[in-house]
Amino acid sequence: MRLPAPPKSQPVRTEQIILFRVSEQLFAISSASVKEVRSVDTLASATKEIAQAGLRKVRHILQRGEHSLYVVNGAVHFGLPPFAPALVFVLRRTRTALLVDGIEKMTTMSRLQALPQAFCNDERDWYRGITAIDQTVIPVVKPEGFLTPDELFLLDSSLQPKAVATPDSAVSDSAGAPPSVFEGGGLDSTLTTNFPSDPASLTGAAPFGFKGADFPSTDSTDTTNPSSHPQ
Amino acid sequence: MNPHTDSESFVLLRLAERRFAVAAGDIAELVAPSRIFCFPHHTKEIEGVLLRRGRIVPVCDVAARLIGKNLLSRRFYLIAQRRYTNGTEWIALPVTGDCELIFAEMIPASEADLPHVLGWLSHDGDVIEVLNLNALTPGPSPAILPAPAQALHAQEALS
Numbered sequence: 114m115r116l117p118a119p120p121k122s123q124p125v126r127t128e129q130i131i132l133f134r135v136s137e138q139l140f141a142i143s144s145a146s147v148k149e150v151r152s153v154d155t156l157a158s159a160t161k162e163i164a165q166a167g168l169r170k171v172r173h174i175l176q177r178g179e180h181s182l183y184v185v186n187g188a189v190h191f192g193l194p195p196f197a198p199a200l201v202f203v204l205r206r207t208r209t210a211l212l213v214d215g216i217e218k219m220t221t222m223s224r225l226q227a228l229p230q231a232f233c234n235d236e237r238d239w240y241r242g243i244t245a246i247d248q249t250v251i252p253v254v255k256p257e258g259f260l261t262p263d264e265l266f267l268l269d270s271s272l273q274p275k276a277v278a279t280p281d282s283a284v285s286d287s288a289g290a291p292p293s294v295f296e297g298g299g300l301d302s303t304l305t306t307n308f309p310s311d312p313a314s315l316t317g318a319a320p321f322g323f324k325g326a327d328f329p330s331t332d333s334t335d336t337t338n339p340s341s342h343p344q
Numbered sequence: 345m346n347p348h349t350d351s352e353s354f355v356l357l358r359l360a361e362r363r364f365a366v367a368a369g370d371i372a373e374l375v376a377p378s379r380i381f382c383f384p385h386h387t388k389e390i391e392g393v394l395l396r397r398g399r400i401v402p403v404c405d406v407a408a409r410l411i412g413k414n415l416l417s418r419r420f421y422l423i424a425q426r427r428y429t430n431g432t433e434w435i436a437l438p439v440t441g442d443c444e445l446i447f448a449e450m451i452p453a454s455e456a457d458l459p460h461v462l463g464w465l466s467h468d469g470d471v472i473e474v475l476n477l478n479a480l481t482p483g484p485s486p487a488i489l490p491a492p493a494q495a496l497h498a499q500e501a502l503s
Contacts (some may be wrong), residue, residue: 231402236386329356
């Protein structure tokens with residue numbers, strides 16, 4: 114008599130995330146949400162100070178092609194002690210460039226728990242949920258949560274007319290856009306990491322070009338496209 | 345014959361010198377203190393979260409509201425179920441001493457009582473408040489709660 118074959122286990126769905134620090138606090142963000150990572154040193158000449166933004170967390174604007182990106186200080190946004198940011202994340206499908214201390218590592222998460230409903234204030238807009246990595250609880254940030262529509266309106270209003278960003282609230286990721294200060298112009302390309310929109314294509318890629326950052330390679334066999342996950 | 349025919353079961357918890365009661369049906373377990381993970385948020389009643397049986401449980405110190413001061417030491421976390429309009433979630437309440445299961449008859453709260461008082465019971469010569477966790481712990485106002493389908497969508501388990 115032959116025993117029935119055990120049911121095939123479902124492949125585990127995972128999502129690639131970047132663990133990063135802001136003022137010593139650890140956060141996670143989907144790697145699919147990060148278009149580029151740059152050193153702040155390379156941005157000094159590409160940013161313009163906003164004279165009267167009315168928002169403490171945004172002091173600079175980054176002109177990128179015909180779009181404007183607002184540079185959000187992560188520590189001020191989260192109410193953490195001030196710090197000297199070292200990196201900027203250019204966030205996909207937003208008008209946000211996020212200042213962070215640095216990257217801890219790149220890893221995968223297999224479970225994202227919704228933020229408990231006991232959390233009932235601004236944090237509901239900040240986080241997609243919470244995950245546990247190596248027995249440590251880490252909030253997973255929501256890229257569009259760094260600037261609310263009202264804040265974007267305020268920032269747009271504070272700009273001079275000719276510097277006002279295009280009215281659409283999302284930055285396209287079109288590859289055909291003219292080169293911007295991020296993409297060339299003599300900047301040190303070794304400090305730039307361009308994250309592909311499909312994180313699965315990250316697997317097997319050469320190590321990232323960060324100085325001092327060492328991302329472990331991840332197993333691509335069970336990696337699904339996080340962009341298909343609800344955000 | 346069941347001696348508790350007209351009684352309900354409650355868990356007595358201790359906060360400093362005072363005791364309070366919670367309906368036993370709302371209690372999941374009593375656990376030893378473990379690491380609290382903190383991250384930025386604006387819900388002042390929540391200290392952080394702890395990891396329990398794979399779940400992330402918010403820790404809510406209710407002592408300030410019940411006895412007027414925060415707990416300097418805590419012996420256990422009483423993990424209770426907090427009801428929301430679209431389900432229940434665990435919440436951890438720090439307590440300073442052992443908890444006790446009792447059977448007692450509850451007298452419902454009157455309009456004069458505070459919202460967090462569900463009722464009163466008498467035990468060992470003390471009159472003890474029965475807590476309404478829904479009023480005592482933070483949560484979204486019913487007006488902004490997501491619809492159940494949306495809430496289900498939010499429970500984004502990747503595995």
